[in-house]
Amino acid sequence: MDYFRQLSSALAKGINPLPGYSIGDPVLSYDGKSIWKLHDGVRKEDQVSVSIFLLDTSHASPAQIAMAQHAVRKLRSVRFPHVLKFLETSEAQGVIYLAVERVTPLATILDAWRNGKPKNLSSTAWIAWGINQLASAAAFLNEQVHSVHGNIHRNSVFISPGGEWLLGGFETLSTVDEMDWLAQYGSETPSAQENLPPELQYGWRRIAPDPIHAIDSYAIGALAVEAFNNKFPADLTNFSAGRIPSSLHPLLKRMLLPTPAARLSSAELVAAGAHPNGFLQSNELTRAGTLMEEFRVADAFRKEGILIELEELQTRIAPSFVQYRVLPILVEAFCSTPSGHGGMGALDLSTRVLLPLMLGLAKELSTQEWTQALGPTIFGAYTTPYPSLRAALLVGLPIYKNHLDAKTVGARIWPAMTTWFDDRNEAVRGAVLTSIPILLPHLSERVLNNDLLRLLAKTQQDSTPLLRIQTTELLGKITPHLTAATRANVLVPAFSRSLKDTYEQARLAGVEAFAQNEESFDGEASAKSVLPALAPYLVDKNKEVREKAHNTLQQYMGKALSHAATLSTVESELPAPTEMAGHTRTRYTRTDTASRSAFSSFWSVAAGNAASALGDWALAQIDADEAALQTAKAPEVLTPQGQQPEPAPLPLLEQRPADHGMSLGKKSVQDTIVPDAFQTQRDRPVLQVPKLATTKLTPAAHPKPPAATTMPTVRPMAPPQPASTLAAATRSAPTASPAVPTPKSTTPLPTPKPGLSKEEKMAQLQKLREERRTVRNTQFTNL
Template structure:
């Protein structure tokens, strides 16, 4: 075989240029030709090459030359299509479409009855053309003269003795006997009178006989004598009677092939089959109306298993694709295309279906777009990632803005199918912008599907984008009036809980989920509880390894480890904080009280009276009544004394920048509890924003008394020092008043532990800060407005920004 290839190539190289390359040889029986698979040099397309070696078969050279001449001029759909020919002194080459000998299939018994009927119908149609339209005798109709194309169609060749009766010297009369195995296939009249005897016979007689032998061999196999042809055997009964007339020994009684064809095409005839009707419709599909096209497609779907795969791939599929794109076939035709495409391999898909799909996505036809979106699951595995991201996605996203709700909804659903074939830039950029719009769509179903879509593509989002977008989108959906949208948001939150850190879980997600616990719909309340449990478990997991406290550890004296003892000043070593935070106390109230008493036990030195008498274990300056720290006020019923600036006082109040007064009550420098309710304003505004030093100095807080004053630490110390040693209150402070006046006399030095040095005092008038009380209605309205503003913030914070 290699020798033959080299010989053929050498012969071609010596002769005119031949634009085809030889491949493997295909064995042929009863033929003068050597068949090779070939390729076209220009584009690599497949072809077949019939080669005749002149030197090896000089006696049959007239047959090869006649076949070459007739093959060039004969044009019919049922004839093997010629691409190019080449004739040299040593060889004759005929390049044709890629074909396979029919004998291969017959020997392997690989043909079913419907396929055989379809093939015989095609050959009968071609032979009618040869006999009647071309007024010619084929003379070599047999299995070895028929080939099958890649579409499974049967095509006629073997034109070695094809002769027109209009010619002066028809080749069949002279060279008919040169055909391989001519005696076995010759009609009875030829055996009796030779090939010249055909001059007195009808034009169809020899071809009708050979049509009968062809039918016998296809259904029953090889025959050796003409006597065997009388037995029908496996030939279908409806074809039995016409077959017998084809094989009549009397040529005048022999049935013409055209009549055989007409009998088969009758209603319920042996050629009235779905496959044959399909072939005829496909060839004329462009001129059929919508009703006929719809009926044909329905029949095609019902009988798809009866057709050869090759026929569907190479014959039906191209015609259907043309109908979809240019013939107005629409979705119904394309559904059949996808049915056929299921049997294609990846290369066939990419070369045949993919270009059509890309073009259809650019079509403005909504019906086509919806059909494509519905059937994306059947196509996505065959579409390369580059094709989806570069060609399909830019066209697909136009559906997000379509005026038809069904297009928008199907577009949202399709994202789940193509998400794995999009780039990160497309997912975190363009796609999120479009989904932000559909989450505000007027159709509740589209809003719900957008939420579901976001939940399912969460793993495809970027790490930075994921938490911000999901938290904003899901919390927005939790406020949706459509119950299924809220339920989808809760389910999506539960499914994507791993995407949030502990801060987002506690500050963004849980507050929004809590609203669902009191939803009017039970389905939302149940799902909200489930989602709440998921996030609580998530937070528990994230905080399991957190330290018990962020405060630094302290030693036995309450000094933070690593802090210098001289850093605190005052009477307590190290200036330790007023209260500690023991780690082992079980009760939150217990640790506060025990910590405070522990501090009292750790203070060194004694509380010394300064010219006063002790009462109730607490000392006060002589002649001074207890009252507001640093600003004496009149009291009744309590004459106890306290130190002017003791170390205990410096410990307990050294860190405070504010002053409190309690009118009418007794007590000492430590705030005495009269059994009344604490003022909640003492906790401040509960504002998390840290205050500056100046703000701390000018903070206004309400004390336990009836008066409210604005003061600083310097005011406390200077006022207390200025009144040291006096037996009576300064003028103007003898009665309960809301205004006090201090003098500018420098305070004298005091002795004792923790004495405060004198410093100049700036006189100032302290006005009571009247507590502003809003009317009940105003307060309620303000609170409601704040609540609504805070509620709108969930899901809307930076929503538009996040999608950019």
């Protein structure tokens, strides 16, 4: 339509035809039911939903334009609880805009019922309650404003989000002095023929000002019959009750009498409903509304009685009524405790009665409706310091768990709950453990595998046995949510800790946790970790623990044996001896005392006694040197020219790392290969290599003790070779080099005397190291 194009064009140019409001999608079900088009909208100031009526003057008749302007003027001046609430109006781009509170046409609901949508248990009570509200609005217009509405039908009545019936359609509203307006435009509305009284069947010119309620009372009666029975009866003067309450049926028949003066007025209908035996006395919605008004001003004792009565009515109250009429008052009362006036008595009322009732009333709401009505209140309450309120929030968690998401849990619920694991109140700690399985789907992987496990490790040592049992059971439940690495590192220690509990049922819970989480352990873990942990409890004092441990061990034993059957049966063999650089190298198996001592020191290092291991290795090295001196003496070798013998080359020893720190690691095969010749370290001369043209002499580094965490290797040393052998090797080199001057002979280092004590040997070893360091520095100086 043209006005839609005009509206879109205005919005595209930045022109807002209705300042302060955003115009949304049209309500298509309302098309053709009125001179207006209905749209959803939003008030920009506070994002409150509204409804906006529009009339395109370029496609409207002069009578429709006049009625639209008349309706805006009348609605602006009339303020009543059961009348549409006027918000804003404007006229731009040839379109009249009227903003009111968010509503739904009653015709939309009646059409849904007529098309087969079932009514709920509160539908009958809701219709009677709504008819009473319409009658109250009409009575106000008739008796207080002295006006005739003249346009009451299914398309001029609207439903608020809270389920209240609101009267609109003020296009023909006329005072006693404006009857000409009603007579002129009464027949111009699209639904003018609906609910038309008999006296107007032949034209609106026959309107009589007395009684003033006659037209509106007849229209309300006809609308009530249609709402209850989904259709009009063939004869409104004599119709059956159908679904109309028995107490209301005769009153409606009086409102539909053909004689205007005999009809029951709207004010009389309202009074009849409020009568002790009236049709509203047993109405749940009316009773709930009355209780809510009384709740605002009642004392603590009366408030508890009101809440108990509301709890009995909750299954018969429409969800929309609960959301917009009941919950706001309850939330207001909940947020006002315990500060200020209520004290601890109000806190007790809130935690014991008010909070459970709020959650029960809201359980039928959608997630969006629940979040809007209760979300800020419930999530904000998690910051409370009161243990009773903490426990109440967690006890009610199953009721509102479907309205939670990961963002809300991670930002508002979990951070507060982490401090509740240490709460002094045992009920709070127990409620926290009970609520964890509900929150598991919304917790992040980091929280599950780190934060939660750390907190559960504390509760596993709780002073209350039942909480320790509950923690073990919870660990078994969260296993599927943990990563494989976390399961391998955490579950066995966690379950094993419960097995050491002095409380029998706690030990039984630990055994059952192993039994229920068999899939979390492979065959190797079963054999190395699970079976050793469970075996001691085959002889537990408690028979039930013994039996359960036996059955669980059978499970894991079968798993371990199945894994063992898949392992290889081929034994690995050591490689054969090898020859390298003219020397026959064999594997050296150390069986002497020093080697055994060195090997023992390796295991001491693995156990954390590194200092002791290093001392044992040093003593073993001194013992090996003494044994080598007694069995192998280096012969004196002279050169043919009578010169001093040249130093013998050093034996082939492994290269040690530069640092002196302790480290763990595997030794390669070459690390265990040593030459056949043995020579003590104290008698070993420094190797002198003939100087080549571009090569400098490099003194051989003295072997250093191995790292404390590496198994020491005692290597036999080769006897000194004759100088002639070295000279021959030098002459056979392909590149000639000048003769290397013979270095000054060094004095042999003293040998520690046998039979020394451990302290003396250590002192001797330190002295040997200092002498060797001096010799090495002298050699570098000579070079």
